[in-house]
Amino acid sequence: MANRVQDKSYACSTVALMKLLRVEDELVRNMRSYVAKLKNKHQLVHQALSSMRAEERHMKMDYEAYLGNPLNSFRLIHRLHREWEQLVRYTSEAQQNARGHIEHAHRLRMLLPSALDLEEASRGIDSLVDIYELQPEELAAGTLVPGNTQPSAALSPLDCLALGNYCKNERNDRRAEAWFNASLERYDEDRLEYVVFGLSRKSIHNSWGMLLMKSQQETAGMSHLNTEGEENSLSKDIRKHYDSQMMYKRACSAVFRAPAHLHCRYNSSTTAFARIAPLKMEELSHDPYMVLFHDVVYESEMDWLLNAKQLKASLVGHYQYSAFRTSKEQHFHEYYNEAVVKSIHRRLTDMTGLSLIESDALTLINYGMGGHYDLHHDSHNYSEPNRILIGDRIATVLLYVGEVDSGGATIFPYINVSVRPTKGSAVLWYNLDDAAEINAKAMHAGCPVIVGSKYVLTKWINEMRQLFLTPCIRNKISNPKSR
Numbered sequence: 001m002a003n004r005v006q007d008k009s010y011a012c013s014t015v016a017l018m019k020l021l022r023v024e025d026e027l028v029r030n031m032r033s034y035v036a037k038l039k040n041k042h043q044l045v046h047q048a049l050s051s052m053r054a055e056e057r058h059m060k061m062d063y064e065a066y067l068g069n070p071l072n073s074f075r076l077i078h079r080l081h082r083e084w085e086q087l088v089r090y091t092s093e094a095q096q097n098a099r100g101h102i103e104h105a106h107r108l109r110m111l112l113p114s115a116l117d118l119e120e121a122s123r124g125i126d127s128l129v130d131i132y133e134l135q136p137e138e139l140a141a142g143t144l145v146p147g148n149t150q151p152s153a154a155l156s157p158l159d160c161l162a163l164g165n166y167c168k169n170e171r172n173d174r175r176a177e178a179w180f181n182a183s184l185e186r187y188d189e190d191r192l193e194y195v196v197f198g199l200s201r202k203s204i205h206n207s208w209g210m211l212l213m214k215s216q217q218e219t220a221g222m223s224h225l226n227t228e229g230e231e232n233s234l235s236k237d238i239r240k241h242y243d244s245q246m247m248y249k250r251a252c253s254a255v256f257r258a259p260a261h262l263h264c265r266y267n268s269s270t271t272a273f274a275r276i277a278p279l280k281m282e283e284l285s286h287d288p289y290m291v292l293f294h295d296v297v298y299e300s301e302m303d304w305l306l307n308a309k310q311l312k313a314s315l316v317g318h319y320q321y322s323a324f325r326t327s328k329e330q331h332f333h334e335y336y337n338e339a340v341v342k343s344i345h346r347r348l349t350d351m352t353g354l355s356l357i358e359s360d361a362l363t364l365i366n367y368g369m370g371g372h373y374d375l376h377h378d379s380h381n382y383s384e385p386n387r388i389l390i391g392d393r394i395a396t397v398l399l400y401v402g403e404v405d406s407g408g409a410t411i412f413p414y415i416n417v418s419v420r421p422t423k424g425s426a427v428l429w430y431n432l433d434d435a436a437e438i439n440a441k442a443m444h445a446g447c448p449v450i451v452g453s454k455y456v457l458t459k460w461i462n463e464m465r466q467l468f469l470t471p472c473i474r475n476k477i478s479n480p481k482s483r
């Protein structure tokens, strides 16, 4: 990162910025020629369609007379056999030919400023505001020195929004609000091209609303989120996100009372092996069913895992890095030819009584300082056709491979359960309820580690092979209509 800043930092040198101007010229030239070519092709297709339409109108006046003329019949057949096919081919080729321009634009993107450059540039503007006590609204209008306004240097609403978001991230709420306000003031309803850049009044209000909600000014925040009178779907999502963030924060810093009506026992019934070597179990919840196992990972196994590790950053969604989940991980498949992996899998079967076939690979996850996994549900909530093909995660077992000095608990805020990582213990819970529906109460998170390093082994267990093992759970896979 340090090298990159030295090699290619655009924000602090005019010479580097000159290079950027040339890149912008090239981008504009490339995109203009792309648009010109598309326009030309669009015009030709339009003309071809118009002449086809004229023919159609003629035909509709009197079908019989039209088709009675053999020349017309021939032309109809020829049109539908060849001309339409050619037209479709021409349109799709027009798209293919345009690809060169798009690819060129992608190549040029390598030379464009990165998020880091934008951050540096925002920091530059922010320090001007700070040191010279300038007002964001004045800067937005192009006034750097009082009495000397250069309208050509005025900022766009998108620029102001970006600066507002920078200040929001820097926790300078007052200044962020001033930038959001400037963004709204400079918003011009007639500039249709905002659509291309994903800008709308609503998006500015949403950023502002989120800022206020974060700083606990809920009523003011909601008024921004509900600018169009009714609560829009985006603001509903933001409200949900905000509520779950608050729940996550409260639950991570709370200590839950010991749950009532639950007990400890030895599990000697799930498998034949458990009969000879019962497992120490402590019930944590009945809904969702959740138990804590003590001493189920051996010291030697933990040593092996920690030596074998080759961790890679954990990703979410479509293979993206995200602040939602900041950890590293490594997968150990069941067929991995290693005694430790095989014996942990056997123990997981003894603990759960479930089949592990078709389940995700055993995953070793490591969280460093501040590392966490935000509030989430382990089941995917697939739509029915997908679920029948791949199945959802019926249960999860989380094995703690070591302790954490401070922080890092696994929390279940809907049921007031917080599990402290204890070396060698494991927690099992069901993500689906008895009707095979997602149990919202199984929502959970891994709180940020304060001091130390947290290692867990996760096994997400798939519902596909449990048909005869969990007869009380209705099975969507065998009977998708059952609810």
Ligand SMILES: O=C(O)CCC(=O)C(=O)O
Pocket (backbone or CB within 6 Å): 365, 373, 378, 396, 398, 408, 409, 410, 411, 444, 445, 446, 447, 456, 458
């Ligand atoms: O690290 C934790 O405590 C939670 C991990 C988790 O939720 C998962 O692996 O699905």
Ligand SMILES: [Fe+2]
Pocket (backbone or CB within 6 Å): 376, 377, 378, 396, 444
């Ligand atoms: Fe999870």
